[in-house]
Amino acid sequence: MTDFAGLEPIAMDFSGAGGGRERALALLLLSMADDEFVIGFSDSEWTGIGPILEEDVAISSLAQDELGHAQALYRLFVDVVADGRDADAVAYDRPPEGYIHARLLDHPRGDWAWTIARRWLYETADAARLAALAETSYEPLRQLVDKLRREERYHEMHVDAWLERLAGGGAEPRRRLEAALTAMGPDAGTVLAPLPGELALVRHGILAEPFAAIEARWRAVTSTRLIGLGLAALPPTTDPDHARSGHSDAFRVLHADFTMVRRSEVGATW
Amino acid sequence: MTDPLALDPVLPARERSQLPFNDDALDHDERYRHFEEHVTAGGKVEATDWMPDEYRTQVLRFVEMHANSELMGVLPEREWIMRAPTLRRKLALTAKVQDEVGHAQLLYRVAEDLGKPRDAMIQDLLDGKTKFHNVFHYPTFSWADIGIIAWLVDAAAIVAQQALRDSSYAPYARTMKKVCWEESVHIMHGRDVVVTMVTGTATQRGAIQEALDRWWGPLMQMHGPRSDRAKDRDIHWKIKAKTSEELRQEFLGIYVPRIRELGLTLPDPALRLDEAAGEWRYTEPDWNELRTVVTNHGPKSEERLQFRRDNWAATQWVRDAILRAPRSAA
Amino acid sequence: MGEAAGAVDAIEPAGVLEPWEVFRREKDGDPMRHGGSVMAPDATLALHYAREMYSRRQESVHLWVVRRADIHDLADLDLLQPPLDRSFKKPGGYVMRDKLAAARQVSGQAKPKANKGAR
Numbered sequence: 001m002t003d004f005a006g007l008e009p010i011a012m013d014f015s016g017a018g019g020g021r022e023r024a025l026a027l028l029l030l031s032m033a034d035d036e037f038v039i040g041f042s043d044s045e046w047t048g049i050g051p052i053l054e055e056d057v058a059i060s061s062l063a064q065d066e067l068g069h070a071q072a073l074y075r076l077f078v079d080v081v082a083d084g085r086d087a088d089a090v091a092y093d094r095p096p097e098g099y100i101h102a103r104l105l106d107h108p109r110g111d112w113a114w115t116i117a118r119r120w121l122y123e124t125a126d127a128a129r130l131a132a133l134a135e136t137s138y139e140p141l142r143q144l145v146d147k148l149r150r151e152e153r154y155h156e157m158h159v160d161a162w163l164e165r166l167a168g169g170g171a172e173p174r175r176r177l178e179a180a181l182t183a184m185g186p187d188a189g190t191v192l193a194p195l196p197g198e199l200a201l202v203r204h205g206i207l208a209e210p211f212a213a214i215e216a217r218w219r220a221v222t223s224t225r226l227i228g229l230g231l232a233a234l235p236p237t238t239d240p241d242h243a244r245s246g247h248s249d250a251f252r253v254l255h256a257d258f259t260m261v262r263r264s265e266v267g268a269t270w
Numbered sequence: 271m272t273d274p275l276a277l278d279p280v281l282p283a284r285e286r287s288q289l290p291f292n293d294d295a296l297d298h299d300e301r302y303r304h305f306e307e308h309v310t311a312g313g314k315v316e317a318t319d320w321m322p323d324e325y326r327t328q329v330l331r332f333v334e335m336h337a338n339s340e341l342m343g344v345l346p347e348r349e350w351i352m353r354a355p356t357l358r359r360k361l362a363l364t365a366k367v368q369d370e371v372g373h374a375q376l377l378y379r380v381a382e383d384l385g386k387p388r389d390a391m392i393q394d395l396l397d398g399k400t401k402f403h404n405v406f407h408y409p410t411f412s413w414a415d416i417g418i419i420a421w422l423v424d425a426a427a428i429v430a431q432q433a434l435r436d437s438s439y440a441p442y443a444r445t446m447k448k449v450c451w452e453e454s455v456h457i458m459h460g461r462d463v464v465v466t467m468v469t470g471t472a473t474q475r476g477a478i479q480e481a482l483d484r485w486w487g488p489l490m491q492m493h494g495p496r497s498d499r500a501k502d503r504d505i506h507w508k509i510k511a512k513t514s515e516e517l518r519q520e521f522l523g524i525y526v527p528r529i530r531e532l533g534l535t536l537p538d539p540a541l542r543l544d545e546a547a548g549e550w551r552y553t554e555p556d557w558n559e560l561r562t563v564v565t566n567h568g569p570k571s572e573e574r575l576q577f578r579r580d581n582w583a584a585t586q587w588v589r590d591a592i593l594r595a596p597r598s599a600a
Numbered sequence: 601m602g603e604a605a606g607a608v609d610a611i612e613p614a615g616v617l618e619p620w621e622v623f624r625r626e627k628d629g630d631p632m633r634h635g636g637s638v639m640a641p642d643a644t645l646a647l648h649y650a651r652e653m654y655s656r657r658q659e660s661v662h663l664w665v666v667r668r669a670d671i672h673d674l675a676d677l678d679l680l681q682p683p684l685d686r687s688f689k690k691p692g693g694y695v696m697r698d699k700l701a702a703a704r705q706v707s708g709q710a711k712p713k714a715n716k717g718a719r
Contacts, residue, residue: 048344049581051588053375054649060368071357169591261355261413270355
């Protein structure tokens with residue numbers, strides 16, 4: 001079982017969330033929100049410099065969708081912890097080590113193949129996670145997950161179309177795609193790494209099954225697709241106990257950038 | 271400049287509608303006369319119509335510069351997408367910059383259908399052979415710049431674009447309707463950023479005033495020097511309807527009161543409304559600066575072009591890849 | 601997109617970015633109208649891009665993309681607006697006022713009052 005390594009500074013923030021259920025629920029919501037927030041930031045870097053104009057507009061919509069999802073999830077989180085912070089305060093006002101997004105999302109934007117590989121790995125894992133939350137007993141989350149899944153369907157169509165085009169687009173695109181999958185593959189499973197307190201989530205009907213089962217399902221689906229495209233199946237997760245902690249320098253740089261204006265005048269309204 | 275002879279109509283002649291100038295049997299001068307008569311009487315031109323080379327190149331140059339400006343206009347704001355201070359601001363700014371890319375797409379499509387391929391237009395832009403608007407050659411120093419750009423640069427642009435919704439070149443006119451509809455939200459976003467900051471801390475308010483001081487010069491230059499209506503070929507062909515000065519007057523008329531309403535000061539002591547003449551008076555903008563800047567010698571011209579060149583080169587393999595990839599019959 | 605996207609997926613890539621015309625329905629009950637065009641290498645991406653260019657503000661409920669090269673064009677006014685009289689095809693081609701007046705005179709009937717609610 002994963003310990004709280006690296007998650008402790010966050011866990012201590014849950015002053016308003018009492019009991020195992022609330023604490024585990026808050027952690028789940030925050031992990032999902034941070035995932036969407038960070039991938040939304042990385043993808044938004046493409047706005048204005050996409051490979052073709054039409055695709056530029058498309059990737060920007062995807063980034064906006066992810067950020068919108070992050071916003072909705074942060075709102076659920078602040079409702080649970082009820083410590084006086086609003087969604088923006090949670091999204092922006094933590095130190096870099098306070099974020100609990102999956103290590104997969106710690107990689108810098110990279111080239112288009114990296115973006116597609118990361119998006120594909122994340123979207124497929126996120127889809128598996130959302131499927132396990134479709135019937136969640138926490139009603140606000142159930143309503144949100146229903147909407148998220150309807151929006152994520154387009155994301156999966158888009159990224160899978162690109163995965164296929166890069167895999168079959170000639171030597172260079174394939175080489176780049178393989179390099180990206182090789183580099184990020186060992187981190188892909190971090191999105192579905194077990195969360196502290198997840199047994200409480202399962203017991204209370206918030207999560208359909210433990211993350212290990214969700215991950216197994218996801219690995220079966222992704223392997224079929226990757227092997228079908230002549231690509232290697234994903235390797236097991238490296239260092240699964242630190243799936244959501246010990247963030248990279250790339251994330252620290254990103255963090256410095258996205259907090260810059262907000263830090264310049266603490267407490268101001270923007 | 272593009273060689274007019276290289277610009278073939280998109281559809282073959284037999285498919286063009288039967289306006290007199292589309293009659294291939296007529297000689298060039300007669301067609302030209304019919305075309306001029308049609309356009310100056312308020313007639314519209316479609317991409318598939320015959321048109322004199324002068325009209326085609328004139329529209330193309332106009333639309334291409336507009337498209338370039340949208341594409342380059344992305345860069346000053348893009349840097350701040352990562353720094354937007356709240357989720358809502360981040361979403362709004364990303365969507366705004368996305369719209370600019372979208373408008374570049376719409377405009378390059380109009381220009382492409384006049385016969386110049388998109389790659390050629392991008393290459394000419396990267397090579398410095400074609401231009402983009404002066405305001406996109408300047409740096410953005412602070413979040414306050416983002417507010418001022420979204421409010422006032424977009425306002426000045428919208429004043430110009432609204433006057434293009436009745437352009438004689440129908441595909442351009444239609445595009446302008448969509449663009450104006452989409453851009454109206456940019457002004458709201460920008461004005462909201464500005465109003466929030468002027469009602470915030472003293473530092474925030476100071477940052478807005480500084481940004482306004484910085485941008486006022488380029489804003490006054492943006493529509494260009496006064497020109498002689500009778501000699502303006504874009505007006506002759508009804509590609510556009512208003513002169514630079516008419517646009518500037520319209521901009522000042524709407525926005526000076528809205529700026530002053532916020533207690534902000536405009537950095538031009540001579541700026542006033544001459545009630546009798548119904549015209550704004552102002553210190554003559556620095557036209558040398560405008561010329562210097564739009565010929566790619568502005569403070570950020572080279573850096574931004576180089577950034578575009580680097581990114582265009584870095585994504586060439588992607589464009590190549592999607593043209594090669596076989597589809598599976600899903 | 602669903603079925604449409606699946607159905608068109610089999611189209612081979614053109615090897616060039618080419619224009620696809622986009623048609624959109626703004627709300628239920630409206631006709632499809634031409635929106636504009638996108639450049640795309642195939643139908644799947646053309647639909648993705650149509651969605652971005654013509655519904656990212658949720659302004660459409662239905663989109664079509666058609667490869668421009670597949671559009672057949674007719675703008676010949678001799679065919680579309682033939683010059684001879686076609687008034688017999690239009691309601692305005694039937695002018696009966698004087699004949700009705702003559703008929704009433706013969707029958708001795710008054711002109712009926714306008715029937716509100718009926719045309």
